[in-house]
Amino acid sequence: MTTIATDTPRSRLDLTRPILWLFAAFMIVLIVLPLSWLAVFAFTDKARHPTLQNFVTLFTDPAFLDPLLTTAIIATTSAVACCLVAAPIGWLVSRTDMPGRQIIRALVTASFVTPPFLGAVAWELLAAPNSGMLNQLYRYLTGAEDPLFDIYSLTGLIFVISCYTFPFVFVLVANALDNMPGELEDASAILGGKAWTTARRVTIPLAMPALVAGALIAFLQAMTLFGSPAILALPAGFHTMTTKIWSLFQYPPKLELAAAAAVPLLLLTILLLQGQKVLLGRRGYSVLGGKYGPPRPIEMGAWRWAALAFCLLVLLNPVFLPYFALLNAAFSPNATTLVTPATATLHNIVFVFTELSSTQLALKNTVILGASTATIGTTLALVVAYVTTRRVIASHRVLGFLATAPVAVPGIVLGVGLFLSYTRPPFVLYGTLWILLLAFLTITLPSAYQQLQAAFATIHPELEDASRILGASRLQSLRQITAPLLRTGVIATWCFIFIGVMRELSAAIVLFTSQTKVLSVLIYDLNESGDLAAISVLGIAMLVITFAVVLAVNRIPMFGGGAGAKLRNS
């Protein structure tokens, strides 16, 4: 027995380790290189002599402190607002017999797919104080002089950011509630717990980690967003940290200050991640792994319709109203005038697709980058998630940390880091699509990794162990056992990254050149020159492409196509 065992199977090469080390090396280059350059620039002067002067400048100048405070206010209030909206909707969709639950999920997905900068432009069309359509309507109805809404304000910005951040919280909360075993609540009910007691003692505590995690993600999203503040805060006369960092790129670029300005954002993120750990303690909330009955839907009676009305009312803000405004502007001779059959024009569409010379290039680049980032990113996240959940190599923690670390780095800061890393030998990637690929990979990696890690966690390792005991190599057991079980998670992650690339502006704005322009940058440029109708046409095209790709991917037969609601796992 022993002799046989040493002779035959072990002579087969197990490629796992070399492959894994290769991945580790790639991740280190991907993440450590730009971050190191950032650190170097933050702590040195122009001659690269060590100094703390950048931080002194930063913390004594109100021009930096104000944006920092503003950003903190925006991030906190947006996170709270997102939770207040996402938690009830998540609960209604997951736990009640409210009609149209699938539609509500789809609409939340639609708000997630909408790039935040496009939403910001749409809300300019709707709620600019004087020309905004809602304000026009309000004045028409009431005869009032003053506007009802002013989107160019701190409140306006927080509102728009929340519109496109709450899906992150929703998805986490709804997933947690979906996966919560109904038996626990049943038990509480059987033991005489009233509905509210059950909610307070069982449901809410079980959903709490998801909500806290959601709040954290919302905070980070709101803090690191570039497009919405650039579109709404600058006209209002204030900066956030991201727009401030962007302004430091003006000629002559002050890269040292830009790098130093990123440090407070990094520290804030690390603090938050730690805070989350303290808050949740080390209590295990895992209830996955066995077969439980589906949660019992709560019968709401007549309240069902009130609940649906509430959800639709909320979704008016990220979806119905903005899409309406964009569609109207696309066909309108004047972006904020209501289109009638008599005034409708195809001029904007003709302009974007036949006259605007960067349209084709930007479309092509965006689709290429979206598909390749999604494919490479999913693979990378898959491997790292496998290594960390199965503890394949000793340094799995380091890999996990590397994959999560970019979450702390605002896109624009990462853009700076990548710019510093790849504009000089040995890696001169600036001006090519490669640098954007690296940027998008790094930005989307943390959430892709977290999703796939969660997916792995639901598959018991004993299944793989069984396969390996029966003689399969690690790769074989992965292919034959784990992969089929992961299918849904993988597709969801791929779509998630693809959408993430479509949404991305903050790193691209630093890294693009005329030949590597992407749609988000083109839209930002058009906003800068006030070409709102062209933005609307491009924005709609962008949404159509995104939805088409996501639907197509979900229908690929080898991935078990046709299964709906994949995205809810994202």
Next chain:
Amino acid sequence: MRGRKLSRRDILQGSAALAVGTVFASPVRAQAPEPVAITSALVDAAKKEGKLIFYSSMDLPVGEKLGKAFEAAFPGVTIQIERSGSERLFQRIDQEFASNIRAADIVNSSDASHFISWKKNGWLMPFVPEDVAKHFPESYRDPDGMFATSRVWLSSIAYNTNLVKAEDAPKSFADLLDAKWAGKMVKAHPAYSGTIMTATFQLVRELGWEYMERLAKQRVMQVQSSTDPPKKLSLGERAVMADGNEYGIVLLKEAGQPVEPVYPTEGTPTISGPTGIFRSAEHPNAAKLFQAWLHTRETQQFFIDFSAQYSVHAQVQSKPGRRKISDIKLMKEDAEGVEKMTEEIKTRYARLFRV
């Protein structure tokens, strides 16, 4: 004919004389190359390259229309226009050159001082189209043939006629400081737009920083590109435009939008937009063809007719019905002055307007 030409030159040189001409009249300067006409050899060489990348800050529909006209004139050469604010383009070109990226073939900036830097860096290619040599005033072309002024335009005040009665409209920059315009104005940003950089320099020179300080207290809506304020005005988003492209206002007015330009009593800031080819151009022949074509009388006439800007080509006439630049009191241009003051303008402006 001759008389008209001279008076036209007098006006342009007298009221808006560019310093660029004299800045480079240094003793060591090289001779400008021989003027070049559009020949079939040049056209064939351009067609072989097939493509042209044009960095420009022109209002997008205007720039794209120019591009389409070029493509129609020379089928087989496609043009890709990179539109952005001139100050952003300047920063990007700097960033790209530093990384050895030579994407831009040819550039038209709305901050003439950029050409001072690019020329100093040795980035520009000497090339003199025949029309430039024959018909452009010396102060509007580089003595070494590195660039020529393709267009002149203004940054004016304007108002929305639905929101402001003609008699109430501001007549001067000083009028903008009236409390009644607080919260009702829109203006563009000198750190993004070359037009506004140039205009801000002239305003600060004529009216002092104190004017800017008081304007900043008026709660002005701050957009980026100088092409945006006319659009915000025509939407009715703001009642008054404190600065921005006058040609945008004229075009919108001609299209029936409720906007009206105002040429302030203090004088209207004047901007000239030179075009030059990069020495490193990947499509040098297409760039030369474009440069030559852009400065012909026909193109210049067509360009000012559809773009409502002004040409320094001696044979170009203003479109009937449009106001002549000679009838407008202008502020004097000074590209060298702008170059010296760029940093100060960016810093002080950001401090005053907080963005």
